[in-house]
Amino acid sequence: MREPEQRGPGPSSASASVSDTAAVVLDAAGLVLARSQRAATLLECLPGRTCAPLLRILPRAGTDTGPTGHQITIADGGHEARKVPLACTVVPLTAHAPDGSGGGARWLVLITPAETAVEAAERDARKRRAGLSQAAAAGIVTSLDVIEMAQTLANLLVPDFADLATVDIAEKVLVGDEPQHLDTSGDVRLRRTAAAQSPEISAEELLAVGEALPPVTDSTLMRPLMKGLPVLVPDVGVLHAELGVDPDALPLFVPGGAHSSIAMPLYARGLILGCVTVWRSQLPTAFGEEDAALLQDVVSRAALGVDNARRYTKEHRSALALQRSLLPRSALNVAAADTAGVYQPAGGGVGVGGDWFDVIPLPSLRVAFVVGDVVGHGLEATAAMARLRTAVQTLADLDLDPGELLTHLDDLVLGFSDEQMTGESRAERPGGRSEPAVLGATCLYVVYDPVTGRCAAAAAGHPPPVLLPADGEPVFLGVTPGPPLGVGGVPFEVTEFGVESGSLLALFTDGLVESRGGDIEEGMERLRSSLAGADPSRPLDEISQSVFDGVRPQEPVDDGALLLARIHALSCDQVAEWELEPDLSLVARARELVVGRLSDWQLDELGFVTELVASELVTNAIRYAGGPVGLRLIRDRRVLVCEVSDPSSTHPRLRRARETDEGGRGLFLVAQLADRWGCRFTSTGKTIWTEQPIGGPVV
Known part of the structure; x- marks a missing residue:
C-alpha cells in the first residue's frame, strides 16, 4: 500500500x-x-x-x-x-x-x-477535522480520472484522520458505466482501487489494490450503506461476529490491530458508486459520531467527483471507440503501396479530435491517399470528421480526379454549415436536434497509378506531402494549395508528379509539426530531417512511429496524424495494352490478343470470360464512340483488370433489354460476368474497367 x-x-x-x-x-x-x-x-x-x-x-x-x-x-x-x-x-x-x-x-x-490531556486531544481533533474538511473542499475533485481521485481521497484521510484508508469502486464505474440500482449490500461488486496507510498498522493480508472484493452477504450491519449512510464500528470485534464472511477470509477485510472503523458509501444520485473504509490502530481514540459526520461530508464531495469522472470516462471511451472505428487499419498492404499511419490527439492519448487519414483502393489497382483535419477537439469534431471521411470515400468511389473531388467536398461542407444554421433554429423547439457542423477543415487527396508511376494531388488548405526517393533526399512537393474546405467558389488545382518504386510518400496534418510558440517551418524541417534519417530496411510501421515521435512536440497544441506509403510500381510483364482503329472487323483481333496474353500469364481459366468481356466493350466503343480504342490488361496476384478506353464522354447506362430488343444486352452481360465493373472519365474521354479475381497464384 x-x-x-x-x-x-x-x-x-x-x-x-x-x-x-x-x-x-x-x-x-x-x-x-x-x-x-x-x-x-x-x-x-x-x-x-x-x-x-x-x-x-x-x-x-x-x-x-x-x-x-x-x-x-x-x-x-x-x-x-x-x-x-x-x-x-x-x-x-x-x-x-x-x-x-x-x-x-x-x-x-x-x-x-x-490544558488537561482530554482538552488538548479534543482541540487537536477539532483542528484535524477542520483541516480535513478544508483540504477536501480544495483538492478532492480536481481530477477527471476515477483511480487518481480515489488515491487522492485515501491519501487525504491518512494519517491525520485514520491509520488506514481503502477506496473500493464499483466495477462498472471504473469503465464509465452507470451502476445498477441495488437494494442489498450482497449484490454490490466492488474492486479495491486505492489504499493508504500509516507505517505502524499491520495490513499485509488485506486485499490488495486492483483485486475484486469477495462477495459479502447482506446483513443488518451493512444495510445502511445501501441508503447512503455510514456504518460506524467503535469496536472492531463486532465485525468478526456480524460481517457475515468466512472466518478464513476475514483478514482480507479487517486489518490486524485495528480497534475501530467507519465504512462510508460513495453515494450519488441514489447509486452506490463505491465505498470508503477507514481504520484506526495507532490513533488512541475510537471513531465517534463526529468523525462519521465529517467523513460523510468528505466522501459526499468525492462521490460527486467520482460520478463526474465516470461520465467523462464514458464519453471519452465512446469518442475513442468512434474515432478508432473510423480510422483505417494502421498498416495496409495493396498492390500499389504498403501503408502505415499514426494518429495521436492533442492530449497525448487522452482526447479525441478531428484529424484522420485514409487509404482507398481504386479501380485498375490505383490507390488514393487521404489526410484531413477538422477544426476543434472532442466528440463533435470526431463526428464532423466522420461525415467528411464518409463523403470522401463516396466521392472516391465515383473515381473523380483530385481537384473535382475536393470541389464536391467543398460544396458538402458548405451544405453542412447550412444544415447547422437550420438545425440551431430547429433545436430551439422541443425535441429539436442538429448535426455537428464542419466549421473549418483541410484535406489533401493524392491518387497514385502503379501502371504509369505517377501521382495526381490536390490540397484544400493543407500542408503538402513529402517525397523520399529510394536513393535521394526528402523534398516537399509543390502541390498548389487551395482554400480550406467551406470557402466555396474557388477551383482546386491538380498537381502531377512521378514517383519511383520504393519511394516513401508522407502525408501529415499540421498538428504534427506545430508547436506552442514555435514556427511551423521549423516543424516541417524536423519532419524532413527525420525522414532523411529513417532506415528504409525497417518495417514501415516502425518507421512511421519513429518519425512521428521524433517530430511531434512534447506539448502538442493540436491533434497529429501521419500517413506513410511505400510506393510500388507494376512491372512491364504485368501490363499489356493495345490501340485499335474504329473498325468492327478488329474485334476478332482484340479477342485473339486477350487470349494470347492470358495464355502467356498462365491464366487460361480466365480466358473465356475475359475474351467475352473485351469483345463486348470493344464493340460498343467502336460502334458508339469511334476511335481510337484502347485495350489494356493489368494483372496482380489477386485480380485481373480489363480496360477499354474511347474518346466519348458519355457514361454507359446499364439496363435490362426487352425480349423484342435486338441489342442492349452487352453491358448487362459484362456486369454479370465480371466481379466488379465501372467507368471513369479521363482528359481524353472515358475508360470502362472490369475486375475478375485470380483463383490461383500468378507465376
Whole structure:
C-alpha cells in the first residue's frame, strides 16, 4: 500500500496565548522580586515573600541553568477540592556567584494555564477535522480520472484522520458505466482501487489494490450503506461476529490491530458508486459520531467527483471507440503501396479530435491517399470528421480526379454549415436536434497509378506531402494549395508528379509539426530531417512511429496524424495494352490478343470470360464512340483488370433489354460476368474497367 504524505495541521502546542502568560522574578531563595498583574491572579505569592510553589521548581546551585519546563498544581481559590494545572518555564536572568553558592542568581518564571490531556486531544481533533474538511473542499475533485481521485481521497484521510484508508469502486464505474440500482449490500461488486496507510498498522493480508472484493452477504450491519449512510464500528470485534464472511477470509477485510472503523458509501444520485473504509490502530481514540459526520461530508464531495469522472470516462471511451472505428487499419498492404499511419490527439492519448487519414483502393489497382483535419477537439469534431471521411470515400468511389473531388467536398461542407444554421433554429423547439457542423477543415487527396508511376494531388488548405526517393533526399512537393474546405467558389488545382518504386510518400496534418510558440517551418524541417534519417530496411510501421515521435512536440497544441506509403510500381510483364482503329472487323483481333496474353500469364481459366468481356466493350466503343480504342490488361496476384478506353464522354447506362430488343444486352452481360465493373472519365474521354479475381497464384 502507498504511504501518504503528511497532511492536515501539525501538532499543536499545549501552551496558551501570550495574553494568558504571567511572569514572576525570583532570587535563589524563592523570594518574589517582581511579578506581573496576571501573576497576581494565578498565584498568592506577594512581592518580598517566598513563593513556595515556585521555589520547588528552581534549579539547584551547580546544575544546568538553561531554560527548563515544569508543571505545578495549585488550589483554586484556596480550596483543595479543585486543582488548577499551571505550565511553568524557568529562565535564568543572572549568573551564579563565583563561589558557586548561587546567591546572586535571579530567575524568570513564565506561567500559563495548562490544558488537561482530554482538552488538548479534543482541540487537536477539532483542528484535524477542520483541516480535513478544508483540504477536501480544495483538492478532492480536481481530477477527471476515477483511480487518481480515489488515491487522492485515501491519501487525504491518512494519517491525520485514520491509520488506514481503502477506496473500493464499483466495477462498472471504473469503465464509465452507470451502476445498477441495488437494494442489498450482497449484490454490490466492488474492486479495491486505492489504499493508504500509516507505517505502524499491520495490513499485509488485506486485499490488495486492483483485486475484486469477495462477495459479502447482506446483513443488518451493512444495510445502511445501501441508503447512503455510514456504518460506524467503535469496536472492531463486532465485525468478526456480524460481517457475515468466512472466518478464513476475514483478514482480507479487517486489518490486524485495528480497534475501530467507519465504512462510508460513495453515494450519488441514489447509486452506490463505491465505498470508503477507514481504520484506526495507532490513533488512541475510537471513531465517534463526529468523525462519521465529517467523513460523510468528505466522501459526499468525492462521490460527486467520482460520478463526474465516470461520465467523462464514458464519453471519452465512446469518442475513442468512434474515432478508432473510423480510422483505417494502421498498416495496409495493396498492390500499389504498403501503408502505415499514426494518429495521436492533442492530449497525448487522452482526447479525441478531428484529424484522420485514409487509404482507398481504386479501380485498375490505383490507390488514393487521404489526410484531413477538422477544426476543434472532442466528440463533435470526431463526428464532423466522420461525415467528411464518409463523403470522401463516396466521392472516391465515383473515381473523380483530385481537384473535382475536393470541389464536391467543398460544396458538402458548405451544405453542412447550412444544415447547422437550420438545425440551431430547429433545436430551439422541443425535441429539436442538429448535426455537428464542419466549421473549418483541410484535406489533401493524392491518387497514385502503379501502371504509369505517377501521382495526381490536390490540397484544400493543407500542408503538402513529402517525397523520399529510394536513393535521394526528402523534398516537399509543390502541390498548389487551395482554400480550406467551406470557402466555396474557388477551383482546386491538380498537381502531377512521378514517383519511383520504393519511394516513401508522407502525408501529415499540421498538428504534427506545430508547436506552442514555435514556427511551423521549423516543424516541417524536423519532419524532413527525420525522414532523411529513417532506415528504409525497417518495417514501415516502425518507421512511421519513429518519425512521428521524433517530430511531434512534447506539448502538442493540436491533434497529429501521419500517413506513410511505400510506393510500388507494376512491372512491364504485368501490363499489356493495345490501340485499335474504329473498325468492327478488329474485334476478332482484340479477342485473339486477350487470349494470347492470358495464355502467356498462365491464366487460361480466365480466358473465356475475359475474351467475352473485351469483345463486348470493344464493340460498343467502336460502334458508339469511334476511335481510337484502347485495350489494356493489368494483372496482380489477386485480380485481373480489363480496360477499354474511347474518346466519348458519355457514361454507359446499364439496363435490362426487352425480349423484342435486338441489342442492349452487352453491358448487362459484362456486369454479370465480371466481379466488379465501372467507368471513369479521363482528359481524353472515358475508360470502362472490369475486375475478375485470380483463383490461383500468378507465376
